[in-house]
Amino acid sequence: MAAPVAATGHRPVLLEETLAAMAIRVDGVYVDCTFGRGGHASEILRRLGEGGRLVAIDRDPQAMAAAAAMRDPRLSLCHGAFDRLREFLDDLGLRGRVNGVLFDLGVSSPQLDRPERGFSFLREGPLDMRMxxxxxxxxxxxxxxxxxxxxxxxxxxxxxxxxxxxxxxxxxxxxxxxxxxxxxxxxxxxxxxxxxxxxxxxxxxxxxxxxxxxxNDELNQLKRGLLQALDTLAVGGRLLVISFHSLEDRIVKQFMRRESGHLEEPGPAVPAGGPRLRIIGRAVRPGEVEIRVNARARSAVLRVAERLE
Ligand SMILES: C[S@@+](CC[C@H](N)C(=O)[O-])C[C@H]1O[C@@H](n2cnc3c(N)ncnc32)[C@H](O)[C@@H]1O
The missing domain is CATH 1.10.150.170 (Putative methyltransferase TM0872, insert domain)
Structure with missing residues (x-):
């Protein structure tokens, strides 16, 4: 089944795979660090009960406006970059209580499609490119x-x-x-x-x-965001990252390997307390059907890990 298309034309990538890997609990606390147009977020909300919570982060004010329009009391909105994840969750009193953190990296379709945002070389607009x-x-x-x-x-x-x-x-x-x-x-x-x-x-x-x-300082944002996600997850909570090019995926893969005690290359040692993550499964890539209906999914890779004691 193809993923639903949000009213804005954004089709969430690897949706079914992401939801399955999140292992959502009805009363759980989840964080979507890249809300976009809420493609993943709305499906997470559908699986949460009244006691569940979803924190929506995005640095794009238009994404936050879309989140506000959902008017869901289980949704908390945080406008800003996800390298402020720890600060956002401290303010909400949720640090260490999170059951799942999702990063769906890069730009959204509405950002690419609106010439005034300046991301697209196909449409004339001011050369801006800020998320x-x-x-x-x-x-x-x-x-x-x-x-x-x-x-x-x-x-x-x-x-x-x-x-x-x-x-x-x-x-x-x-x-x-x-x-x-x-x-x-x-x-x-x-x-x-x-x-x-x-x-x-x-x-x-x-x-x-x-x-x-x-x-947008994207690679440093990612390195800092991943580290902060570790601090916010509860034991057994899941970290999910969808990346779209090799530079991002290399950072995610090395981070998960290092934090799970499996780094082959030399790098900063695993923290003294021992591994903090366990890698879940292999990297997941979209199937042919998804790529056919959504060209953006072509280069997507989902990696998943679970927080240890
Ligand atoms: C690929 S889109 C996410 C789409 C979303 N999962 C959906 O289904 O609608 C990425 C979004 O993440 C946001 N973003 C990218 N890097 C960010 C960062 N460092 N901090 C906060 N938001 C970021 C972008 O503004 C964009 O809205």
Whole structure:
């Protein structure tokens, strides 16, 4: 069965798999760190009884407005980045009492589809790319002054763009002529500079991904959010993360391995108290049917772990 589509056009990824792995208790406490349009959250709420609770976090004010519109007394809303998870749960008196924490990373379909948010190279809009337009700097402002080497480093590291130096040089040359203030202006500069890109992709795909990750500090957010999730979970509580590219998935996989005492690579030692997580099952990927109806699911990976004593 295909996952339901929210009224806003957002189709939750790996929905059935996520709900099954969450092992929801009717009176449990759950946290959705990436509420989006509530695709996962509304199905969690459907499985909770009157005594259950769901904390909805999102840094996007439009996502919080959608959560508020649900008018569900079991839902607590926290506007902000999920690296404030501990603080949010302390304020609600729920630290250490959580039965499940979900991260469904990246941008939502409404963020991508609305040109004014500046995430899409296909639709003309201001070059913004902030998940929270009330905080931080829009992409255009950063691109106007970032040194060429730093820009190339960003495209290489966060976009895994093979032609990072060439593209960074073209962006710096273009901004000397005229400030790059729109998504399509940037996309055109990248397309002109790019010598070869993977079939089926737009030449600016990796550049846009890199700038978005940088502007929203996504990988550091993830590292901090995961650590805080550990502090908020009750014993037996579950941590679920859906990631969409290898940079995110590597962080999640290494975190879960390290915290469960299974890290092969050298890295920070497991805390003195011993493993704090147990990995549940293997990484879950969407089936063919889901990928056919939802192209966004193509690269999704769900990883699950359980909090130990
Ligand atoms: C893929 S969407 C989630 C979709 C949601 N599961 C649904 O089914 O509707 C990701 C959401 O997470 C939010 N987000 C991403 N990183 C965040 C962070 N560090 N802190 C808080 N929210 C974040 C984005 O604003 C976006 O709304």
């Amino acid at each position: 929270d337009p009330t905080a931080g700097r829009p992409a255009a402002e950063w691109l106007a002054s970032v040194p060429e080497r730093e820009l190339a480093g960003c495209l290489h590291e966060y976009g895994e763009e093979r032609h990072a130096r060439r593209i960074a040089r073209a962006i710096v040359a273009a901004r000397r002529q005229q400030p790059l203030t729109t998504t399509t202006a940037l996309a055109e500069v990248v397309a002109r500079a790019h010598p070869a890109w993977p079939r089926g992709q737009h030449p600016a795909t990796r550049t846009f991904q890199a700038i978005r990750i940088y502007i």
